[in-house]
Amino acid sequence: MPDLRNRPGLGVAPLVLGGTTALLMLGWAVGANAPETSVLSEFPQALVDGIKFGLIVATGAIGLSLIFGTTKMINFAHGELITLGAIVAWYFQSIGLPLWLAALVAVVAGAGFGGALELGLWRPLRKRRTGLFQLLIISLGLSLAVRHIYLIVFGGASKAYSAFRVQDSWNFWGVSMTPRDLGIMVTAVLVVSGTAWMIHSTPIGQAMRAVADNRDLAEASGISVKRVILVVWMMGSGLAAVGGVLLGLDGSVSWDMGFAILMVVFAAVILGGLGKSNGALVGALAIGLVSQLSTLFSPPELRIFWALLALMVVLLVRPQGILGSRNATRIG
Amino acid sequence: MTKKETAMTEPRPDVLVVDELVAGYVSGVDIIRGASLSVAPGELVGVIGPNGAGKSTFMKAMFGLAPVRGGSIRLDGEDIVGRAPSDLVARGVAYVPQTNNVFPSMTIEENLRMGLYQQRHRWAERFDAVTAMLPFLAARRRTRAGLLSGGERQMVALGRALMTEPKVLLLDEPSAGLSPINQGDSFERVMQINAQGVTIVMVEQNAQRCLEIVHRGYVLDQGCNAYAGTGRELLGDPKVVELYLGSLSRSSRT
Ligand SMILES: Nc1ncnc2c1ncn2[C@@H]1O[C@H](COP(=O)(O)OP(=O)(O)OP(=O)(O)O)[C@@H](O)[C@H]1O
Ligand SMILES: [Mg+2]
Secondary structure, three states, rough: OOOEEEEEEEEOOHHHHHHHHHHHHHHHHHHHOOOOHHHHHHHHHHHHHHHHHHHHHHHHHHHHHHHHHHHOOOOOHHHHHHHHHHHHHHHHHHHHHHHHHHHHHHHHHHHHHHHHHHHHHHHHHHOOOOOOOHHHHHHHHHHHHHHHHHHHHHHOOOEEEOOOOOOOOEEOEEEEOHHHHHHHHHHHHHHHHHHHHHHHHHHHHHHHHHHHHOOOOOOOOOHHHHHHHHHHHHHHHHHHHHHHHHHHHHHHEOOOOHHHHHHHHHHHHHHHHHHHHHHHHHHHHHHHHHHHHHHHOOHHHHHHHHHHHHHHHHHHOOOOOOOOOOOOOOOO | OOOOOOOOOOOOHHHHHHHEEEEOOOOOOEEEEEEEEEEOOOOOOEEEOOOOOOHHHHHHHHOOOEEEEEEEEEOOEEOOOOOHHHHHHOOOOOEEEEOOOOOOOOOHHHHHHHHHHHHHHHHHHHHHHHHHHOOHHHOOOOHHHOOHHHHHHHHHHHHHHHHHHOOEEEEEOOOOOHHHHHHHHHHHHHHHHOOOOOEEEEOOOOOOHHHHOOEEEEEEEEOEEHHHHHHHHHHOHHHHHHHHOOOOOOOOOO
């Protein structure tokens, strides 16, 4: 049995879990004792909504971060990978599949699309030594093109999943939550923790970190970098598809939903520390909490503004992000 | 089997034979212009030469990391030109680059695991064997490589490369960037590892120290073999001393 103590990154899991639990307890303590009408009585609800939003963002952010880490490329088409999951799942549930099965199909389709992009586009471009800036612009173009294909195929209207449309909500300690909300959060937690476990404890996950850390040395160690990058694209796109389904479940499905949330996903990745998969999770939770908690004292329309403001403040203090290391590639 | 009879005292066939290698990065510019080298099992072979002579390029070409334009590289008699590094690792070649030779955000143990990525079933056995040679690695196995000093990192890099039990180990300047004391340790380590039976080709800028410990040495200058011989022969050659070892030795001559 491998001894897991002190594995880098694993220390983050207790931190996130502990921090979230502490916040929730604080929330309930405040909420339960606050007068009915005060702002504070809304605190527990905002907290839970923030965690839910953060978890959804995390499924998109982890994939984006993995892709950046291993290829150093900034993928502006990641939003479209999120939308793809939502749309595919919507289609299959509309023809009668149960939602969980439709979601599974969406994840497989997402992973397949990510893999096809890598094989048909990114790998040939890398082989021709296309610069990172050029790749960024190409991904912007791809985002635009794919988004408008969605518009044509799916139409401009927002559509909701037919399952779980209206539900009775449970109320406890001032928080109202529907079974759908709970399902979203549990799914996200399972997917995110499964991914974190994979990255830290399986050989392919370690190879992903090795490629992100020092690509040439990974190659020189006998790791097939090409294969690792293909797996990363499939995994990242599959995760984005999960994010899309959850996002669609939380609100509704539309042709530009992924694009609309892309900025937040980027913010989460940068806030947590570029290229660190745990960073993406921490960053996403922070963004989710800040944006929802801000609704306690400012109009909800401004919640993303507050989240991005928090990002700027954090980056001024810690330019490398919350978990990022400044000297990751110290030379010598 | 090639029937290659040389004047060598040991009749064992060479593990690695490089013949008239031509290599370079940009088309039209050859960095290596007909360099040769051979290594017998168990040997410690050194390649010295001034800055920019192409020593690192020579190593990279042998390991499939720099394009080869001519000549041949034979591993156990089989031509390996054009093979990918992962293929060479599978065939028993290991390579430690001159710089950036660890995975900084991974622990020492994880660095070693990456070295054995292709043969993960041998982990326990190889971990014990490598840490027996480099006990430091076992003692600090949970430390991230990025937090280590230059000398300690060099040990991680060596350990990672040794994990596959390579037939031949290519070391690019193991003493580069180390303090004089650490440099001494580094040469000592290379000797010890060689004494355990590991075949090594080592590139060094510290020519004097290198020639003192190697069985045979090659002097590379401007991409060609300038001199070759046993370490002692080269150290005793007035021309080599004057051009490459003395205080007058400079970067380049024509
Ligand atoms: N990736 C590269 N692309 C193009 N040219 C390169 C590359 N790497 C090295 N060179 C050139 O090849 C020549 C030989 O470099 P190389 O690194 O092989 O020398 P070296 O003998 O190892 O020097 P040092 O002792 O400083 O390590 C140099 O002129 C260098 O500029
Ligand atoms: Mg060099």
